[in-house]
Amino acid sequence: MSLQRLPPRKTLYEQAYLTLRxxxxxxxxxxxxxxxxxxxxxxFQMSxxxxxxxxxxxxxxxxLTSDSNGGIYVTKPALHDAIKLYDCxxxxxxxxxxxACEHAxxxxxxxxxxxxVQSANLEKQTEENRKNRLLDLNFRFHRLIAxxxxxPWLVPLLEQLSSQTRLLRIQTLSDTPDVIKIHAEHCQIYEAIAxxxxxxxxxxxTVHLKASQQRITHIFQQYELTVPSQTEALLPIQCPHCQSEAVNRNGRRGSNQNHKQNYVCRNCGRQFLSTYENHRYSPEMREHCIALHRNGSGFREIERMxxxxxxxxxxxVKAAQS
Ligand SMILES: [Zn+2]
Ligand SMILES: [Zn+2]
Structure with a gap:
């Protein structure tokens, strides 16, 4: 009896899993x-x-992730996790x-x-579903290489990383601005394997995935996905002119609806308004930059990345050394 009932239950569960996923x-x-x-x-018409x-x-x-109240939400990857995902x-x-060079x-x-070839053709189109289809092709490209x-270990290991990457891409890719670059990078990879x-x-x-890592990092900063407002409030404001944290509040500027905190820097004496540019980066980003420096990247290179x-x-880096 139980043996007969097991397979259909597994099927329903698999079905729910695949549909939701x-x-x-x-x-x-x-x-x-x-x-x-x-x-x-x-x-989904299921029990x-x-x-x-x-x-x-x-x-x-x-x-999926649950919050402190037990609510279940689609995971919103943090920048730190995204960077580590690409490292893997x-x-x-x-x-x-x-x-693949040896065995393809x-x-x-x-x-x-x-x-x-298919993704090159898709680039010329402006269809509704283009973003998803491009993502599909990109993932198929990487999966096929594996x-x-x-x-045999690489396919399942990369599969999990790939669904996380997909989640990241779907949340951060409002459009596909870098398709031409990505395509050129894929061409180079294909040529080398061929x-x-x-x-x-x-x-x-390596060049391709590091570039993707950078693209994601930039998008995160652009959309402030990395800046949880509570943590942000605890972090000191930084002078945009000399990067000093020795700043004092100096009244507010602008209309009532759009007023901004004005600051004066004790180090260089200049004033500035609190805009996103002056906002602090997350501790994860700070750690990531310090780690990049330890691993031999130059400061300008880190800025580019x-x-x-x-x-x-x-x-x-100075603060971390002292
Ligand atoms: Zn790719
Ligand atoms: Zn200053």
Whole structure:
């Protein structure tokens, strides 16, 4: 009896899991939306038990998160996590391209080429679903490289990272401004693998993923996804002219509705208004920049990679040394 009942239950659960997962990864569930079991059950025409199990698994995969009140939401990745996600991808995908250079079959190389061609064609179109289709092609490209590597561990490991990347992309890619750059980078990776040139392939995948890491970092800063307002309020304001934190409040400026705090810098004596540019970066970003410096990156290079002003990074590094 129980043996007969097990397979269909598993199927229902799998179905709930896959349905919910693809809705999350397609950006169909708003990040502000609190997920309620009964509503999801109704929406996907399923009973509550498989939905509950699916939610649990998606929480384990970090695609869903619960807040302090127990509310379930789609995960909004933090900048620090996003940066580390790309670090993992860089390490694993270097292995993947090395394996692919050695083991990719001619059929796999043809499939890779097809994906590159298809995304080039998609670039010229302006259809509604373009963003999702481009993301699909990009993920297929990376997955196929892992599959071509003849390393059975890489595919499932990268799969989890890839769904996190997808979540990140769907939340941060309001449009696809960098499609041409991404396409050019994919072309280089494909060429290197097709030429079975492992050294160039490793170099190209590293350049590509580091560039993606930078693109994400910039988007985070642009949309202030990284700045939780509570933490922000605890952090000192910084002078935009000399990056000193020795600043005093100096009245407010502007109309009643749009008034801004004015500050005077005790270090250089100049005044400035509190705008986003003067806002402080998160402790994660500070740590990340200091770590980049320790690993040998120059201050200007760090600025290019993270968007943090090099003077700020110099100050952080000095403070960390003292
Ligand atoms: Zn890519
Ligand atoms: Zn100053």
């Amino acid at each position: 693809s809705a999350i990864l397609a950006g169909e569930i708003d990040i502000q939306e609190r997920l309620i079991e009964t509503q999801l059950a109704e929406r 509550r038990t498989p939905i509950r199990e699916a939610i649990r698994r998606l929480q384990q995969e970090k695609l 991808r860089i390490a694993l995908e270097q292995l993947a391209v090395m394996g 079959t001619n059929a796999q190389l043809q499939d890779l080429e097809q994906i590159v 599959q071509s590597s003849d390393n 030429n079975r040139d492992a050294e160039t392939a490793v170099q190209s995948i 993270t968007g943090v002003n090099h003077n700020t990074v110099i100050r952080w």
